[in-house]
Amino acid sequence: MPPHKPYALVTYRSEVSAQRGHALNGRQLQCGDQIVTLYLSYVNTVDSELWGCVDFPPGLVLVEEFVSPEEEALLLDAIDWTSHDENVTVQKVLKHRRVKHFGYEFRYDNNNVDKDKPLPGGLPQVCVPVLERCVRDRHTEVMPDQLTVNQYQSGQGIPPHVDTHSAFEDLILSLSLGAKTVMDFRHPEGRSVAVVLPERSLLVMKGESRYLWTHGITPRKFDVVPACDPKSPAAVTSDLSNHSNLTLSRRGTRTSLTFRKVRRTPCDCGYPSACDSQQPTAPPSPPSLPRSQTDACRLEAEFVHRVYEEIACHFSSTRHSPWPRVCHFLSSLEPGSILADVGCGNGKYLGVNPEVIAVGCDRSSALVQICSERGFQAFVSDALNVPLRSDTCDACISIAVIHHLSTQKRRQAVVEELVRLLRPGGRALIYVWAVEQEYNKQKSKYLKETRQQGPTGDSTDHSNQESKSLTGNATDAHNPAQDLSGNATDGTKVHRETESPAKLSVHTNRTAFNSQDLLVPWHFKGGGRGGCNQGSGGDEQGEQGSKNTLDLHTEAQAPVPNTAPSQVFHRYYHVFQKGELEELCVRVRGVTIQRSYHDQGNWCVILEKTGDR
Numbered sequence: 258m259p260p261h262k263p264y265a266l267v268t269y270r271s272e273v274s275a276q277r278g279h280a281l282n283g284r285q286l287q288c289g290d291q292i293v294t295l296y297l298s299y300v301n302t303v304d305s306e307l308w309g310c311v312d313f314p315p316g317l318v319l320v321e322e323f324v325s326p327e328e329e330a331l332l333l334d335a336i337d338w339t340s341h342d343e344n345v346t347v348q349k350v351l352k353h354r355r356v357k358h359f360g361y362e363f364r365y366d367n368n369n370v371d372k373d374k375p376l377p378g379g380l381p382q383v384c385v386p387v388l389e390r391c392v393r394d395r396h397t398e399v400m401p402d403q404l405t406v407n408q409y410q411s412g413q414g415i416p417p418h419v420d421t422h423s424a425f426e427d428l429i430l431s432l433s434l435g436a437k438t439v440m441d442f443r444h445p446e447g448r449s450v451a452v453v454l455p456e457r458s459l460l461v462m463k464g465e466s467r468y469l470w471t472h473g474i475t476p477r478k479f480d481v482v483p484a485c486d487p488k489s490p491a492a493v494t495s496d497l498s499n500h501s502n503l504t505l506s507r508r509g510t511r512t513s514l515t516f517r518k519v520r521r522t523p524c525d526c527g528y529p530s531a532c533d534s535q536q537p538t539a540p541p542s543p544p545s546l547p548r549s550q551t552d553a554c555r556l557e558a559e560f561v562h563r564v565y566e567e568i569a570c571h572f573s574s575t576r577h578s579p580w581p582r583v584c585h586f587l588s589s590l591e592p593g594s595i596l597a598d599v600g601c602g603n604g605k606y607l608g609v610n611p612e613v614i615a616v617g618c619d620r621s622s623a624l625v626q627i628c629s630e631r632g633f634q635a636f637v638s639d640a641l642n643v644p645l646r647s648d649t650c651d652a653c654i655s656i657a658v659i660h661h662l663s664t665q666k667r668r669q670a671v672v673e674e675l676v677r678l679l680r681p682g683g684r685a686l687i688y689v690w691a692v693e694q695e696y697n698k699q700k701s702k703y704l705k706e707t708r709q710q711g712p713t714g715d716s717t718d719h720s721n722q723e724s725k726s727l728t729g730n731a732t733d734a735h736n737p738a739q740d741l742s743g744n745a746t747d748g749t750k751v752h753r754e755t756e757s758p759a760k761l762s763v764h765t766n767r768t769a770f771n772s773q774d775l776l777v778p779w780h781f782k783g784g785g786r787g788g789c790n791q792g793s794g795g796d797e798q799g800e801q802g803s804k805n806t807l808d809l810h811t812e813a814q815a816p817v818p819n820t821a822p823s824q825v826f827h828r829y830y831h832v833f834q835k836g837e838l839e840e841l842c843v844r845v846r847g848v849t850i851q852r853s854y855h856d857q858g859n860w861c862v863i864l865e866k867t868g869d870r
């Protein structure tokens with residue numbers, strides 16, 4: 258129901274249900290103290306703006322007041338947190354909540370259930386009427402046989418995750434008791450929907466919303482929810498982004514009952530990218546250049562985002578010296594300027610000019626954690642969708658970020674996002690890694706570094722170290738840019754549908770590039786996630802880092818790879834040719850290029866927002 262509109266839009270999944278719905282035409286309904294007559298009319302298409310406010314992830318349904326306040330009290334009473342009878346249930350205190358399992362234990366170490374080890378107590382009797390109602394109201398056809406009770410105190414939450422496909426059947430039912438909360442759903446491409454779950458409501462997750470979207474509850478003490486007429490609680494279930502009238506809601510203690518059916522055969526859902534049953538068992542073949550947005554998101558998730566999350570501390574330990582020309586830009590800002598560092602990494606630029614108000618964002622929560630431990634303001638965000646208001650920043654910097662986007666369209670979209678943030682007259686400084694590591698007969702500092710040979714002849718982790726420049730790599734004079742294979746002049750590989758896309762080659766550190774799109778190895782030193790648990794080469798950040806992400810990784814969807822010392826990670830890069838960054842920027846409206854230059858193996862531009870967009 259769009260806010261302030263006297264109508265609702267309904268789609269039916271089947272003709273049968275549409276026919277049933279048709280019977281409502283002309284019916285009078287009692288709504289609070291009002292009588293409302295319902296008239297049906299048909300629309301061929303639905304304006305997406307209108308849909309915006311009711312656009313739950315496909316397959317997600319919320320049923321309000323599914324249990325009465327009396328039933329709610331009964332259910333809450335029935336969950337005994339004081340007993341620890343391991344023969345009946347399994348109970349755990351997790352970092353951000355406590356849980357209790359019935360029917361089968363859900364194990365957070367392997368994110369699965371022991372299907373041969375049912376818990377003797379089965380599901381509590383008190384749940385039976387609720388489950389029968391779920392069947393009667395056709396929310397489910399099968400009786401769940403597993404129940405996880407989560408209890409969240411105010412300020413607690415659950416990291417974003419997809420319930421393991423191979424563990425449970427399609428349908429997931431979650432009953433909210435005691436207090437309302439907001440659950441965040443996120444599509445792998447970045448779209449997200451915040452869904453208010455009122456107390457006593459039933460959330461039904463099916464299909465795409467269950468298999469592809471992550472769900473999670475951000476640990477916090479207050480939620481922003483639509484301010485609603487208490488007589489029409491339905492309004493609170495809409496996507497928040499379309500509400501003009503918002504208010505704060507204090508969180509109380511919420512207990513949720515999540516009912517699931519243990520899966521007995523491998524999952525064959527239509528979402529193989531998110532499906533653990535459908536992962537190839539053979540070693541994965543090297544990735545290819547993306548052909549679609551979805552491919553690009555996947556490539557970046559695996560070969561950029563995941564890698565930075567894993568190597569965060571080790572990476573941070575090699576990133577201490579700010580580059581002089583970036584510092585020069587930062588020092589040129591007026592006192593009191595607002596600066597956004599999009600892709601701020603460990604925050605090494607956030608404190609360069611103490612006279613400006615600097616805020617950073619990065620895709621890696623482990624790097625953001627490092628920033629906050631250093632006392633900087635930073636938040637987790639994708640460079641494509643920065644949650645800052647338009648026209649607010651006096652300056653933006655994006656240092657060594659855009660080369661991690663795997664299509665030209667996405668690289669341009671980052672520039673557009675930076676320009677969106679700028680006020681008219683504001684300036685953005687962008688650095689990307691250059692193909693040309695030797696420029697004007699000068700080798701980049703990186704190139705000049707001696708390459709250390711390990712016993713096997715591999716480059717050692719020394720190749721990870723920055724040398725006052727980016728983690729630059731070399732192009733030698735015999736392998737000039739125009740020899741780069743298969744690249745269109747705009748720097749994007751174009752593939753016809755019939756061709757199979759080229760595999761990305763793995764770059765050898767400190768040698769010439771043989772492609773503009775490549776994987777650059779990171780030789781990981783140090784144990785534990787992020788490389789924070791062991792010393793990593795005189796690293797002042799060596800003890801810090803991953804604690805905030807631990808919960809997420811030990812519970813979440815992806816199997817946790819073993820981060821053994823000397824592991825090699827691969828990061829995707831698109832290295833820019835001379836002129837390519839400028840070409841990208843001139844496509845963006847409302848901005849002029851003030852300067853462009855080559856700096857130690859990087860292409861750099863300073864843009865100014867003109868204001869006419």
Ligand SMILES: O=C(O)CCC(=O)C(=O)O
Pocket residue numbers: 405407415420431432472513514515
């Ligand atoms: O608290 C909830 O509603 C969700 C719990 C959940 O997602 C889970 O246990 O997998």
Ligand SMILES: [Fe+2]
Pocket residue numbers: 418419420472
């Ligand atoms: Fe879940």
Ligand SMILES: [Zn+2]
Pocket residue numbers: 422423468524525526527528531532533534
């Ligand atoms: Zn699946």
